[in-house]
Amino acid sequence: xxxxxxxxxxxxxxxxxxxxxxxxxxxxxxxxxxxxxxxxxxxxxxxxxxxxxxxxxxxxxxxxxxxxxxxxxxxxxxxxxxxxxxxxxxxxxxxxxxxxxxxxxxxxxxxxxxxxxxxxxxxxxxxxxxxxxxxxxxxxx
Numbered sequence: 001x002x003x004x005x006x007x008x009x010x011x012x013x014x015x016x017x018x019x020x021x022x023x024x025x026x027x028x029x030x031x032x033x034x035x036x037x038x039x040x041x042x043x044x045x046x047x048x049x050x051x052x053x054x055x056x057x058x059x060x061x062x063x064x065x066x067x068x069x070x071x072x073x074x075x076x077x078x079x080x081x082x083x084x085x086x087x088x089x090x091x092x093x094x095x096x097x098x099x100x101x102x103x104x105x106x107x108x109x110x111x112x113x114x115x116x117x118x119x120x121x122x123x124x125x126x127x128x129x130x131x132x133x134x135x136x137x138x139x140x141x
Contacts, residue, residue, distance in 0.1 A: 004070075006127040007077035010084070010120075011067020018060030021052045038105030050116065051108035059107065081128030088121035 020026045027044035030051070037043050042054040063084070070080035094100040095114035102108050109117065 002074075002077075003081055003127045004072075004074055004077040006124075007067045007080045008071035010124070011064045011069075011071065013064070014060045014067060015064030017046070018057045018064055021046050021057035021060065022054075027052070035102045035108065035110065036105070037102060037108060039107070043108070049112050051111055051113060053108060056107045056109075078128055081124045083128075084124035085121050085128050088117045088124065092117040092121060 021042065026046055027042070028048040029044055031045075034051070037053055039053050039055050042052065042057060044052065046052045067080055067084075070076040091109050092114055094103070095109045095111075095117060101110035101114075
């Protein structure tokens, strides 16, 4: 798969997950002992597994839209993938550190989110840094 299609697929996935986070039927209340959040609107566990809130959902929507837009050209898809590597790598590490794993009470990034963020960063690194670059040839006149 080339980097452009990775950006498109990831973009659609993030967009869908962001939208599902707003659907109450897909959320379960946080379990007892879950960290308190300053932004508690929409705070719950998506599919009963992944902690989300309204800000988390909005971040997913933004990244989803970015991925879909990045699909247009190889260099924008590569930049998207490389950026995703850094962003989600940092989020995976933050998810392991108390206080940072709730981004100061704004966005929950703990629990199974940590593994998902690490996997996202690793796959994005493959597509952002390991894939062959496609050289576009100018049109013949």
